Amino acid sequence: MPSIRPLRLALLSLSVALPAFAASPAVWGEGLMVKVRPESAARSATEVRLTAARNEFVSFQVALHGGDSGLQGVRARLPSLEGPTKLQGPDVTLYREALVTTKKASVAGEPVGRWPDGLVPDTDEVAGEQRTAFPFDVPAGEARAVWVDVHVPKDAPPGDYTGTVTVEAAGGFQRQVTARLTVVDATLPSTSSLPSAFLLWPPHVCRAHTGREDCTPQELQPLLARYQRMALEHRFTLSSLFPRKPWPPAWSDFDATWGPYLDGTAPTRLPGARMTSLEYVGPLDAQNLRDFTAHMKAKGWLDRAYVQLGDEPPYGTSFEQVHATAELVRQAAPGLRTLLTTNSHEMGNHDLEGLVDSVVPLVNHLDGTEGTFRGDQRDTYTDFLKRPGTALWMYQSCMSHGCAYGTNAPENKPGAGWPSYMLDRSSAKARAMEWVTFLEGATGELYYQSVGMLSTAWTDQYRFNGNGDGTLFYPGTPAAIGGTTDVPVASLRLKLIRQGMQDYEWLKAVSDAGDPGFARKVARELIPAASRVPDDGAAFDAARLRLIQRHQELTAGAEPAPDAGTPPDAGSPTDPTDAGTPPEDVAEGPPAETPTVRPGEDAEAGAPTGGCTTGGGGSAAVAGSLLFAAWALAGARRERARKKVCQRPG
Incomplete structure (x- = not known):
């Protein structure tokens, strides 16, 4: 029998001689x-x-x-x-x-x-x-x-x-x-059904766009108005972007600049979009509070105006200061809403229930994992919400990623964790906040800052132990992006926040159309607890499609079909940067007691402190959406609804 060694050597020589395969773009x-x-x-x-x-x-x-x-x-x-x-x-x-x-x-x-x-x-x-x-x-x-x-x-x-x-x-x-x-x-409505108050400290915008600290209102207000327009087109409101000096402002100038954004006549791509909140940013004295409230009432804006009583007492503000400010506001401006970032336990322990109109707990304190806040705390706000004019809002802070490096590690394990607006967290984390807000029955969202590191946003946003904490925009200077006009530039996270706001509209639409139980079921299956937000973009897209389908059934006269539960598994990737492998062809006080620094501002820097698919989910997400569509819409009775809702088969 002839030896096969020469043949092996020949093949080896041939394989060495062959050029390596070149990967094409x-x-x-x-x-x-x-x-x-x-x-x-x-x-x-x-x-x-x-x-x-x-x-x-x-x-x-x-x-x-x-x-x-x-x-x-x-x-x-x-x-x-x-x-x-x-x-x-x-x-x-x-x-x-x-x-x-x-x-x-x-x-x-x-x-x-x-x-x-x-x-x-x-x-x-x-x-x-x-x-x-x-x-x-x-x-x-x-x-x-x-x-x-x-x-x-x-x-x-x-x-x-x-x-x-x-x-x-x-x-x-x-x-x-x-x-x-x-x-x-x-x-969908142009004005978000979920009111919001995302804060903005104007000196940060001045510094990022001019390199100076002393912008005049005439220089700054047109630029700030562009930031407000971009915010409204992403379905949230910048509530505190008004220049603090001079105060009071010339009300005619204030009305000319901000009236269109409050009345819904600004030239936004969402026609009629209006600001859903407006913060009083002037000195905390009786006369200014009284004049502000009178002007807001005369213009029809008072229902959206509020004053912060403090920031995260006792850390940012003492409870004594909160009481003094609240009593001042009640006496001088009884129609002006009061807002405080605290929780039901602290509010009860310090006799604040009658002084606070909008209470804003951390998401970690509303559905938490530790101590007093373990589990869903929504019922602890029931008595407070019985008083007319009260509201429960919610906010996230550095506690979502860990205000000290390495903290909150048990919650932030792969595939889980809190809602987060950090740029190096998964897209799902940035989209989740409004889903959790819906699940907790909260009716508004606060975020402590949006331009905290605007000046260095293109290169560095590390703040409060997180990349992007309090910075959601980029400065669109001509040097950075070309053109001749300074504008705000959106972050990818703004797009995900907008998607979360739109998801909220679908949750609300299904509820308003007659099936709130279904909306809640879909949301809870997606997010079992606020600390267990998945990184799977496909799951978010499939949940949204279920809401669209149900809304179409409820509003188009199609005979409702019982929800069949969770759609077939389209894959649940744990890598936040990778949603899986796609198919080959489809991706689917009196003045004397008033602190010199307003609540929520940093004494040193003047900066606020505190801690079917919509193009979602990546290729696997789109594939998952298609799987879901085929599964959820099966059956002759649902064929008519299918044609109204989902994309055609690929």
């Missing part, structure tokens, strides 16, 4: 729930599928991998989505995702390095100017992404819409990703 469609980091692997989905109501935003991504050669001079365009009408112009916006490099993780165990967050627009949504999103390069062996926003106008007919994102690069490189959008017969 790749472009693919991705949902909004995946953070495309430079380390992300290439995928192959050529479509994304989206579902939306009228007056709703949907988002998706077009991701690129440089392969072995890299890509130079990348540009992307999406002229329109066409269907029963054409969606184009300001309703379609493309952004380049800028990277922020973290040096220390917000939560131990999260990757340190480059994270996508700042969204440099192609044509910005505020001034309408061309910016420097394109062209850009994709290094060899790395990934980058383009973010796409689509706003469905209020008058857009329901139906199917299709658009093509074309990506081009040097050397004749061209790829396309198809976006298929189903618009259902429903309309």
